[in-house]
Amino acid sequence: MNGRVRVAVDAMGGDHAPEEIVKGAVLAAQKDDVEIFLVGTASILEKELARNKLTNNSHIYIVGASEVIKENESPVDVIRRKPNCSVAIAAKMIKSGEADALFSAGSTAAAAISAIQFIGMLDGIYRPALVGSLGSFAPNTVMVDLGANVDCKPHQFVTFAIAGSVYARKFLNISDPKIALLSTGSEESKGNDVVYEAYSLLKNSGLNFIGNIEGGDILSGKANVIVCDGFVGNVLLKFYESIGSHAQVWVEQKLKKHPPLRALVRLMFKQLFPATKISTETEKHGGGILWGIDGVVKIAHGASRAPQIANAIESAKEAVKAGVVDNLRSELVKFNQGGKL
């Protein structure tokens, strides 16, 4: 590395691709410590890039990809049928050492599958997971998985706990994070079959596992790492992100007949509880990292516009600099020595 972090950007993925992706990449490339490789259909990207004003010191390049994933195509088929699509080429650049991080605002599944197949997982990891801090209401709590694995096997919860612990230590400065399993009751016997089996694995893992936690305790701060499958995590994440704006509407409605008080409440929400603050790392940094891949893979909402794209690329760069992959790798090695993965 020449001091710059090299980010391979899937320029064809996202609701507003390639226009907003290219714009965002150009914004991110204004900083001197990053090199951006826009991966996609070269002729289209050349035109898009020409429409944007590049500063003289921008390090932004185009890498051609001969295939494009269509909306109705199964992401799983990417591996076999479209190994030369933009996200797959970007993933291969990590594997070959031509890039340090991959960013995509396209299909999360396609990015995850490309990363799994073409970059590979860290030893001990079965599938990558999305980790995010709960921010405002529970600043010392992270949740895993926020949506990468809709269906999980029990052993995955252990790797989620390890990834969440690394996140809590690295980004929240919590030296010995308390881990809990999200369930329908605090007793060991509560939950579905997968959760029940995961409880036993976590209990015997040697990790700082404090048992089950119920939905009502998610924001209590009792646990620093809450593990759940990606289906539950994603539903909760979106519900959580919506609380601020819905609460404001509800309170204002209640105070309809009291305009001065209503104005005060509006101000209070604006100053103290803006909706953007009641959110996770996923929002603040324009996306989330897929933890468990042997390289930094950053994904963002498909609807992201240029500023969020730029933030996400910046965040991918910071993750490379922070060495998050190596941190997780060394935790997994320590854990693997006990033969528990």
Add this chain to the structure above:
Amino acid sequence: MTVEDQVRDIVAKITRVDKSIITRESTFKEIKADSLDVVQALVAVEETFGIEIPDEEAQKFQNFGDFVSYVESRVAQEEKV
């Protein structure tokens, strides 16, 4: 090592199940292999044996035995050539 043993090793490694439970009669559902596991196994087998498994053939596999039989026949064909 037979073709069957090699394919079993690949499937066990990808799905993280004990290979002793994978019999020729085991369905992918029984060994808790999801669609990504199956595609990863197909890709790994293609790379290991230097063959290509068309989607229309892969879709016919009802169980592990069907998968192995197909790979065995393709490997035998390749050896003849």
